[in-house]
Amino acid sequence: MLELSDLLEAHERVRETSRHTPLERSHTYSAMTGADVHLKLENFQRTGAFKIRGATNRIATLSADQKDAGVVTASAGNHAQGVALAATRAGVDAKIVMPEYAPIAKVKATRNYGAEVVLSGSDYAEAAERAHEIEREENRTYVHAFDDEMVMAGQGTIGLEILEDCPDLDTVVVPIGGGGLISGIATAIKEQKPDTRVIGVQADGASSAARSLEKGERISLDGVDTIADGIATRSVGEETFAHIQEYVDEIVTVSDPEIAVTIVYLLERSKTMVEGAGAVPLAAVLFEAFDYEPDETIVAALCGGNIDLNTLTNVVVRGLVETGRYLKIRTVLKDRPGALEDLLDIFTAHRANIYAIHHDRTSRDVNMSDTEVEIELEMRGPDHVEAFLADLREAGYEVDVLV
Structure with missing residues (x-):
């Protein structure tokens, strides 16, 4: 299990590569909900998402031989960009396997950050199979998107920033795909302020963590279907699930229409663009997916802003229809x-x-x-x-x- 010291060490490693992103109180969403709503704007992070943190921490801890051999990973987009930039800055060769239907903008961005992109498989699970083949064939180090303690520790630096900027928070709301982000943030929060609630959020069409926590064991979905491609994973990791069981108070789900409406709200009222995965925490607050008290201080972690423009067009129209x-x-x-x-x-x-x-x-x-x-x-x-x-x-x- 991660310890607070792991996160503090990660914070020192990533501070030159990642940004301390803003945490702002939203008068609009506070008025809409009656709570005291704050937004952790990780969509303003370098590469447009939080993944640069975990990737930087993992690559910084490689041995000299591992760095010489290079790294490989699989990703639907944000982890790909994080690994690509972190590897380039560290002088490490990176090969990234992305699903064949990954958003075009994310594929181009990953290449622009200096990595070689291999398109393979229909989703993250199939892309990961190919990435592990490359790992064995080329003796590269596999940088897991979430189920790795150094990656989790890097993502947990967000939790350190949240507590630094909003020490009186009552609840933090975090998206869950494979579980690396919430594992790191939950460790940072609970190890310093154990009475703070940690709420995880998934899309209805990719609810493996919610079902796993309810059942008490990891389950894997046959498939996923959601506009929130950044959290469209069939299952959470083994290590991340252990942290979720230890530190996460509740996992809820939101629908794709609710995600679409939230993206529209953020664009129109906050002048902020997020992807589907970045919208789910605020969607959970706005559509009351969990119970909260009036004036409760809630931080919603908007984890990324890398939405494909074609997807954005469809999402905006759907959001306008729903409203x-x-x-x-x-x-x-x-x-x-x-x-x-x-x-x-x-x-x-x-x-x-x-x-x-x-x-x-x-x-x-x-x-x-x-x-x-x-x-x-x-x-x-x-x-x-x-x-x-x-x-x-x-x-x-x-x-x-x-x-």
């Missing part, structure tokens, strides 16, 4: 002059702003005397959407909500 800000509908009109104008009169009355209209006379799903219309709209919230749809249907239109 009643975007609506796409389909209806059928008589194919005659003035029919569309009559429909748009209702839009005008509700001040529903039109993004796009698609008018299709050739659809086989309607009578030859009718025309099908699909319309994308900007709305002002769930109540606005509900009232608008009610008036359309009262006026005799059959409306299908597409998104």
Whole structure:
């Protein structure tokens, strides 16, 4: 098990490579929840995520022979970038195996930090199999993404910073993929302030740690499905699970729609971009995935900001849909002059702003005397959407909500 001294030593090793990231109180989320909400902005870290800490600490502890032989690892993206930069700064050759469908931005960034990238497998588990083959073939040292004490200690330096900047915190909320981040942070927090709660958060579609803690033993999922690719692992590590059992008070899950809404909130209200894994701690607070008291001081660790722009586009649209800000509908009109104008009169009355209209006379799903219309709209919230749809249907239109 990690000790506080391991984290303090790691802090000395990583301080020149990693940044002491900001911890800021959010008036917006405090007002929304009634709690005293603070954000640990690890998305401002070098490489855009916390992984540089653990990678730097692990590589710093390699022997001279291990450094000469080089390192290898598997990662969906953030650990890849962390290892790439840490290895380059230490003059160590790095080979990174990433899943074939890893976000393009993360693949490019990893190469730009100086590592050789090998694309293999459909997910982290399959990429790790190939990385271990390279480990054996080339006698490289495998730098595990989470199940390694030196990696965990490096990630735990975040916990040291949290306590330094917010010594009166009551609860810290941390995302869980393989468990390295929460193992390090929980050790830092509990060894210095044992009454502080440590809450872990996973996505509904990748909830191996939550199920493992409930069952009392590690379980492995057959597959994972979530927009939070940074925590989309089938199981937690052996060493990390031991730390989770020892130090973590509760593990909760949040849905992909809740993650999407939180990303939109952070963009719009905090001017902060995070990836799915970075949003889950705040999502757990905003959607009350765990119980907390009014005025309770809560720190949400936003662990990374490396979201693929194509993914971001889809997530923003989904977030707008979930908050009643975007609506796409389909209806059928008589194919005659003035029919569309009559429909748009209702839009005008509700001040529903039109993004796009698609008018299709050739659809086989309607009578030859009718025309099908699909319309994308900007709305002002769930109540606005509900009232608008009610008036359309009262006026005799059959409306299908597409998104």
